Amino acid sequence: xxxxxxxxxxxxxxxQSITISCTGTSSDVGxxxxxxxxxxxxxxVPKLIxxxxxxxxxxxxxxxxxxxxxxxxxxxxxxxxxxxxxDYYCSSYTSSSTLVFGGGTKLTVL
Amino acid sequence: xxxxxxxxxxxxxxxxxxxLSCAGSGFIFTYYWMHWVRQAPGKGLMWVSCINNDGSSTxxxxxxKGRFTISRDNAKNTLYLxxxxxxxxxxxxxxxARGPRIPVAGSDMDVWGQGTTVTVSS
Numbered sequence: 410x411x412x413x414x415x416x417x418x419x420x421x422x423x424x425q426s427i428t429i430s431c432t433g434t435s436s437d438v439g440x441x442x443x444x445x446x447x448x449x450x451x452x453x454v455p456k457l458i459x460x461x462x463x464x465x466x467x468x469x470x471x472x473x474x475x476x477x478x479x480x481x482x483x484x485x486x487x488x489x490x491x492x493x494x495x496d497y498y499c500s501s502y503t504s505s506s507t508l509v510f511g512g513g514t515k516l517t518v519l
Numbered sequence: 520x521x522x523x524x525x526x527x528x529x530x531x532x533x534x535x536x537x538x539l540s541c542a543g544s545g546f547i548f549t550y551y552w553m554h555w556v557r558q559a560p561g562k563g564l565m566w567v568s569c570i571n572n573d574g575s576s577t578x579x580x581x582x583x584k585g586r587f588t589i590s591r592d593n594a595k596n597t598l599y600l601x602x603x604x605x606x607x608x609x610x611x612x613x614x615x616a617r618g619p620r621i622p623v624a625g626s627d628m629d630v631w632g633q634g635t636t637v638t639v640s641s
Binding site: 412441443444445447449454455456457460461466496498500501502506507508509510511512513 | 554556563564565566569578579580614616624625626627628629631632633634
Protein backbone atom coordinates (compact mmCIF):
# COMPACT_ATOMS: atom_id res chain seq x y z
CA UNK A 410 0.00 0.00 0.00
CA UNK A 411 2.46 2.65 -1.15
CA UNK A 412 1.23 6.21 -0.99
CA UNK A 413 0.30 7.93 -4.20
CA UNK A 414 2.92 10.43 -5.41
CA UNK A 415 2.15 14.13 -5.26
CA UNK A 416 4.50 17.10 -5.55
CA UNK A 417 5.39 18.41 -2.11
CA UNK A 418 4.55 21.97 -3.05
CA UNK A 419 3.14 24.13 -5.81
CA UNK A 420 2.60 27.85 -6.02
CA UNK A 421 0.80 30.37 -8.13
CA UNK A 422 -0.30 33.97 -8.21
CA UNK A 423 -3.87 35.12 -7.73
CA UNK A 424 -5.91 34.63 -10.88
CA GLN A 425 -3.58 32.00 -12.30
CA SER A 426 -4.28 28.29 -12.72
CA ILE A 427 -2.30 25.52 -11.12
CA THR A 428 -2.37 21.76 -11.49
CA ILE A 429 -1.47 19.17 -8.86
CA SER A 430 -0.61 15.69 -10.06
CA CYS A 431 -1.24 12.40 -8.28
CA THR A 432 0.59 9.39 -9.65
CA GLY A 433 -0.21 5.82 -8.76
CA THR A 434 -0.28 2.51 -10.56
CA SER A 435 -2.66 0.38 -12.58
CA SER A 436 -3.72 -1.18 -9.27
CA ASP A 437 -5.13 2.06 -7.94
CA VAL A 438 -5.43 5.33 -9.89
CA GLY A 439 -5.16 3.70 -13.29
CA UNK A 440 -7.52 0.87 -12.56
CA UNK A 441 -10.55 2.64 -11.13
CA UNK A 442 -12.44 5.89 -11.54
CA UNK A 443 -12.51 6.31 -7.77
CA UNK A 444 -10.07 9.17 -7.27
CA UNK A 445 -10.95 11.85 -4.75
CA UNK A 446 -9.31 15.14 -3.77
CA UNK A 447 -9.39 16.82 -0.36
CA UNK A 448 -8.49 20.32 0.76
CA UNK A 449 -7.17 20.86 4.27
CA UNK A 450 -6.48 24.26 5.73
CA UNK A 451 -4.03 24.39 8.68
CA UNK A 452 -5.60 23.04 11.84
CA UNK A 453 -8.83 22.20 10.02
CA VAL A 454 -10.67 19.08 8.96
CA PRO A 455 -10.18 17.77 5.39
CA LYS A 456 -12.88 18.78 2.93
CA LEU A 457 -13.91 16.73 -0.11
CA ILE A 458 -13.59 18.83 -3.28
CA UNK A 459 -13.54 16.22 -6.08
CA UNK A 460 -14.82 12.65 -6.21
CA UNK A 461 -14.98 9.95 -8.86
CA UNK A 462 -12.08 11.64 -10.70
CA UNK A 463 -13.95 14.71 -11.88
CA UNK A 464 -17.22 15.20 -9.99
CA UNK A 465 -17.71 18.12 -7.64
CA UNK A 466 -19.80 17.91 -4.47
CA UNK A 467 -22.57 20.44 -4.11
CA UNK A 468 -21.22 23.75 -2.88
CA UNK A 469 -17.67 23.31 -4.16
CA UNK A 470 -16.53 26.06 -6.50
CA UNK A 471 -16.35 25.21 -10.21
CA UNK A 472 -12.81 26.63 -10.12
CA UNK A 473 -11.83 23.15 -8.94
CA UNK A 474 -11.69 20.41 -11.57
CA UNK A 475 -10.29 16.91 -11.77
CA UNK A 476 -9.11 14.61 -14.51
CA UNK A 477 -7.19 11.40 -15.06
CA UNK A 478 -4.88 10.00 -17.71
CA UNK A 479 -3.48 6.54 -17.25
CA UNK A 480 -2.03 6.17 -13.77
CA UNK A 481 -1.99 9.91 -13.05
CA UNK A 482 -4.86 12.00 -11.75
CA UNK A 483 -4.78 15.78 -11.68
CA UNK A 484 -6.48 18.56 -9.76
CA UNK A 485 -6.67 21.94 -11.46
CA UNK A 486 -7.55 25.13 -9.63
CA UNK A 487 -8.35 28.03 -11.89
CA UNK A 488 -8.63 31.70 -10.94
CA UNK A 489 -6.43 31.12 -7.91
CA UNK A 490 -7.55 32.92 -4.77
CA UNK A 491 -5.81 33.55 -1.45
CA UNK A 492 -8.30 31.25 0.30
CA UNK A 493 -7.13 28.35 -1.85
CA UNK A 494 -3.84 28.27 0.06
CA UNK A 495 -4.00 24.88 1.80
CA ASP A 496 -2.79 21.30 1.67
CA TYR A 497 -4.33 19.08 -0.99
CA TYR A 498 -4.53 15.29 -0.88
CA CYS A 499 -5.57 12.80 -3.52
CA SER A 500 -6.89 9.36 -2.69
CA SER A 501 -7.77 6.29 -4.68
CA TYR A 502 -9.48 2.97 -4.32
CA THR A 503 -7.09 0.04 -4.78
CA SER A 504 -7.21 -3.50 -6.11
CA SER A 505 -6.91 -4.71 -2.50
CA SER A 506 -10.22 -2.98 -1.73
CA THR A 507 -8.33 -0.52 0.46
CA LEU A 508 -7.91 3.22 0.03
CA VAL A 509 -4.63 5.05 -0.34
CA PHE A 510 -3.81 8.75 0.00
CA GLY A 511 -1.13 10.78 -1.66
CA GLY A 512 1.53 12.42 0.45
CA GLY A 513 -0.11 15.81 0.12
CA THR A 514 0.75 19.02 -1.72
CA LYS A 515 1.13 22.41 -0.08
CA LEU A 516 -0.33 25.14 -2.27
CA THR A 517 1.08 28.61 -1.76
CA VAL A 518 -0.69 31.59 -3.26
CA LEU A 519 1.98 34.19 -3.91
CA UNK B 520 -27.16 19.21 10.33
CA UNK B 521 -25.07 16.24 9.25
CA UNK B 522 -22.42 15.68 11.90
CA UNK B 523 -19.81 13.22 13.11
CA UNK B 524 -18.35 13.55 16.60
CA UNK B 525 -15.39 11.44 17.71
CA UNK B 526 -14.43 10.65 21.27
CA UNK B 527 -12.20 8.28 23.18
CA UNK B 528 -8.80 9.64 22.30
CA UNK B 529 -6.11 10.06 24.89
CA UNK B 530 -2.77 8.72 25.99
CA UNK B 531 -1.70 5.11 26.06
CA UNK B 532 1.53 3.23 26.63
CA UNK B 533 3.09 1.13 23.89
CA UNK B 534 1.30 -2.19 23.86
CA UNK B 535 -1.80 -0.63 25.36
CA UNK B 536 -5.33 -0.24 24.05
CA UNK B 537 -7.86 2.51 23.33
CA UNK B 538 -11.35 2.50 21.86
CA LEU B 539 -12.48 5.39 19.72
CA SER B 540 -16.13 6.21 19.10
CA CYS B 541 -17.78 8.30 16.41
CA ALA B 542 -21.40 9.37 16.79
CA GLY B 543 -23.29 10.25 13.65
CA SER B 544 -26.33 12.51 13.46
CA GLY B 545 -28.42 14.28 10.86
CA PHE B 546 -28.38 11.40 8.38
CA ILE B 547 -29.49 7.78 8.15
CA PHE B 548 -26.37 6.20 9.59
CA THR B 549 -27.23 2.65 8.52
CA TYR B 550 -27.20 3.61 4.83
CA TYR B 551 -23.52 4.56 4.69
CA TRP B 552 -20.05 3.06 4.60
CA MET B 553 -17.86 4.56 7.29
CA HIS B 554 -14.09 5.12 7.50
CA TRP B 555 -11.32 5.91 9.96
CA VAL B 556 -8.47 8.10 8.71
CA ARG B 557 -5.52 9.29 10.76
CA GLN B 558 -2.98 12.09 10.55
CA ALA B 559 0.28 11.97 12.47
CA PRO B 560 1.60 15.31 13.75
CA GLY B 561 2.82 17.38 10.81
CA LYS B 562 2.20 14.53 8.39
CA GLY B 563 -0.31 13.62 5.69
CA LEU B 564 -3.53 11.67 5.78
CA MET B 565 -3.47 7.91 6.11
CA TRP B 566 -6.49 5.70 5.56
CA VAL B 567 -6.93 3.21 8.40
CA SER B 568 -10.08 1.16 7.94
CA CYS B 569 -13.63 1.05 6.63
CA ILE B 570 -16.83 -0.85 7.30
CA ASN B 571 -19.89 -1.37 5.16
CA ASN B 572 -23.35 -0.19 6.10
CA ASP B 573 -24.42 -3.26 8.08
CA GLY B 574 -21.02 -4.16 9.53
CA SER B 575 -20.67 -7.39 7.59
CA SER B 576 -17.57 -6.25 5.68
CA THR B 577 -14.45 -4.65 7.16
CA UNK B 578 -11.18 -3.65 5.51
CA UNK B 579 -7.91 -2.52 7.05
CA UNK B 580 -4.64 -0.92 6.08
CA UNK B 581 -1.73 -3.37 6.37
CA UNK B 582 -0.13 -1.31 9.13
CA UNK B 583 -3.06 -1.84 11.51
CA LYS B 584 -4.37 -5.24 10.40
CA GLY B 585 -4.54 -7.65 13.30
CA ARG B 586 -4.25 -4.84 15.87
CA PHE B 587 -7.25 -2.60 15.14
CA THR B 588 -10.90 -3.60 14.84
CA ILE B 589 -13.58 -1.45 13.27
CA SER B 590 -17.22 -1.99 14.19
CA ARG B 591 -20.53 -0.15 14.29
CA ASP B 592 -23.77 -0.12 16.23
CA ASN B 593 -26.43 1.17 13.86
CA ALA B 594 -29.01 1.27 16.65
CA LYS B 595 -26.80 3.85 18.37
CA ASN B 596 -25.59 5.54 15.15
CA THR B 597 -22.05 4.96 16.36
CA LEU B 598 -18.82 3.80 14.74
CA TYR B 599 -15.97 2.34 16.77
CA LEU B 600 -12.27 1.65 16.42
CA UNK B 601 -10.74 -0.72 18.94
CA UNK B 602 -6.99 -0.20 18.94
CA UNK B 603 -4.81 -2.84 20.58
CA UNK B 604 -1.04 -3.39 20.72
CA UNK B 605 -0.54 0.33 20.21
CA UNK B 606 2.80 1.61 18.88
CA UNK B 607 4.42 5.00 18.86
CA UNK B 608 3.70 5.33 15.17
CA UNK B 609 -0.02 5.13 15.90
CA UNK B 610 0.20 8.60 17.47
CA UNK B 611 -2.12 10.77 15.37
CA UNK B 612 -5.38 12.62 15.11
CA UNK B 613 -8.01 10.05 14.20
CA UNK B 614 -10.92 11.17 12.02
CA UNK B 615 -14.06 9.27 11.25
CA ALA B 616 -15.54 10.01 7.86
CA ARG B 617 -18.68 9.09 5.96
CA GLY B 618 -18.33 7.04 2.81
CA PRO B 619 -20.78 6.46 -0.01
CA ARG B 620 -24.46 5.75 0.57
CA ILE B 621 -25.46 2.27 -0.51
CA PRO B 622 -25.87 1.10 -3.24
CA VAL B 623 -23.57 3.73 -4.74
CA ALA B 624 -19.95 2.60 -5.03
CA GLY B 625 -17.05 4.92 -4.51
CA SER B 626 -14.15 5.86 -2.32
CA ASP B 627 -15.01 9.42 -1.39
CA MET B 628 -15.50 10.65 2.17
CA ASP B 629 -17.87 13.58 2.20
CA VAL B 630 -18.39 14.27 5.90
CA TRP B 631 -15.59 14.30 8.48
CA GLY B 632 -15.55 14.55 12.24
CA GLN B 633 -13.38 17.04 14.06
CA GLY B 634 -10.90 14.33 15.05
CA THR B 635 -9.71 12.85 18.32
CA THR B 636 -6.06 12.75 19.35
CA VAL B 637 -4.27 9.54 20.27
CA THR B 638 -0.82 9.69 21.82
CA VAL B 639 1.20 6.54 22.35
CA SER B 640 4.20 7.04 24.57
CA SER B 641 5.93 5.52 27.55
